[in-house]
Each structure stands twice: as C-alpha cells, then as structure tokens.
Amino acid sequence: MNESPHRPPVPAREWVVGDDGWVHGARALPSPNFEARPEGTVPTLVVVHNISLPPGEFGGEAIGELFQNRLDCSAHPYYHAHLRDLRVSSHFLIRRDGALEQFVSCDARAWHAGASSFLGRERCNDFSIGIELEGTDHVPFESEQYGALAALVRILVARYPIEALAGHSDVAPGRKTDPGPYFDWPRLARDAGLADRYFPYRHR
Numbered sequence: 001m002n003e004s005p006h007r008p009p010v011p012a013r014e015w016v017v018g019d020d021g022w023v024h025g026a027r028a029l030p031s032p033n034f035e036a037r038p039e040g041t042v043p044t045l046v047v048v049h050n051i052s053l054p055p056g057e058f059g060g061e062a063i064g065e066l067f068q069n070r071l072d073c074s075a076h077p078y079y080h081a082h083l084r085d086l087r088v089s090s091h092f093l094i095r096r097d098g099a100l101e102q103f104v105s106c107d108a109r110a111w112h113a114g115a116s117s118f119l120g121r122e123r124c125n126d127f128s129i130g131i132e133l134e135g136t137d138h139v140p141f142e143s144e145q146y147g148a149l150a151a152l153v154r155i156l157v158a159r160y161p162i163e164a165l166a167g168h169s170d171v172a173p174g175r176k177t178d179p180g181p182y183f184d185w186p187r188l189a190r191d192a193g194l195a196d197r198y199f200p201y202r203h204r
C-alpha cells in the first residue's frame with residue numbers, strides 16, 4: 001500500500017458481500033430494474049458514476065425513489081418530467097457522508113451504463129457493477145465518499161474477478177460525462193490498493 005501521508009488511512013468497514021450478492025452493512029433499497037446476467041457472465045468491470053436529484057442538490061431520497069420507480073415527479077416537475085418513464089438502477093450509491101445504499105444484487109444485471117462499450121466489448125451492464133457517487137461534474141467529492149468507495153471496491157475485487165475500473169464517460173464517450181473532472185482516480189487507486197492495470201483508460 002502506498003498511503004498518502006497527508007490524510008488518514010481509509011477506515012475499515014463492516015461490509016461483507018453476502019452469498020446473494022448483497023452487501024451486509026449497506027442500506028438495502030431493492031429496485032425492480034434488473035435482470036439476470038447473461039448465462040455464464042460474471043462481473044469483471046466496475047463503472048463509476050455520479051448522480052444527484054434534483055441536479056446539484058444532495059441529501060433526500062429522490063435517487064433511491066428513481067431507482068425504485070416511485071419518484072414523485074410532481075415534486076420537482078422541471079427536473080423530474082424527463083425521468084418519468086425512465087427505468088434505471090445501479091448496484092450502489094455512496095452518499096455524501098459515505099453511507100452505502102444498494103439497489104440490485106451484484107450477481108444481477110443493473111441498468112446503469114446504457115449503450116456502452118468497454119475496450120470494444122459492448123453492453124457493459126452485462127458484465128459490470130455500477131457505483132454511483134452522490135455528486136455532480138461541478139463540485140469535488142467528499143473524503144468520506146472516497147473512503148467508502150475504496151472500501152467497497154476492495155471487497156468487490158476480493159469477491160469477483162474484477163479486472164478493471166472505468167468511468168461512465170469512458171464507456172459511453174460523447175453521451176455521458178460522469179463521474180466528471182473532479183473525480184480523483186489516482187486517489188481511488190491508492191486507497192483501494194489497485195495497480196495501474198486496473199485503470200486501462202488512465203494508463204495506456
């Protein structure tokens with residue numbers, strides 16, 4: 001490990017990936033927006049995103065409600081009208097304070113990446129785990145979020161044959177911009193103890 005001397009090490013967390021692909025210690029908010037992964041397909045990729053609802057506002061339950069198809073579109077009609085018929089999900093959301101929420105089992109296919117391609121392999125949802133960070137492209141993420149993300153990535157890499165991590169913008173260029181310019185990839189690599197080969201879009 002190559003911990004930075006300028007900040008405390010990532011604290012250990014009581015998170016364990018259960019046999020059913022749900023992380024014990026995470027807040028479970030099951031989403032109906034998933035399906036089985038294709039036969040014989042295991043997760044080999046982690047896709048990092050950011051999301052906030054309404055955009056730029058943190059806290060509240062709108063993200064979970066969106067993933068559970070129960071977002072009240074009348075509450076914020078300007079922002080939510082275009083989300084009304086959207087069917088999306090992610091495996092995880094890391095809140096601003098580092099709290100972890102899970103919506104879909106890691107063993108199932110969540111609907112987070114959309115039309116996408118990882119180094120030429122299409123349909124990233126088939127073979128990836130999606131992690132949303134509560135945030136935007138326009139403000140830095142919180143230290144608590146990096147700590148939680150590193151801890152989560154460590155247990156996922158230990159459990160699944162993860163070969164790489166990428167941003168949504170890497171696998172859907174021109175269509176998506178998240179996790180955005182403030183996301184600190186070297187910090188994640190350091191804190192999660194991952195070698196350069198896990199980051200093919202940053203070390204080529």
Ligand SMILES: [Zn+2]
Binds near residue numbers: 048049112168176178
């Ligand atoms: Zn995204």
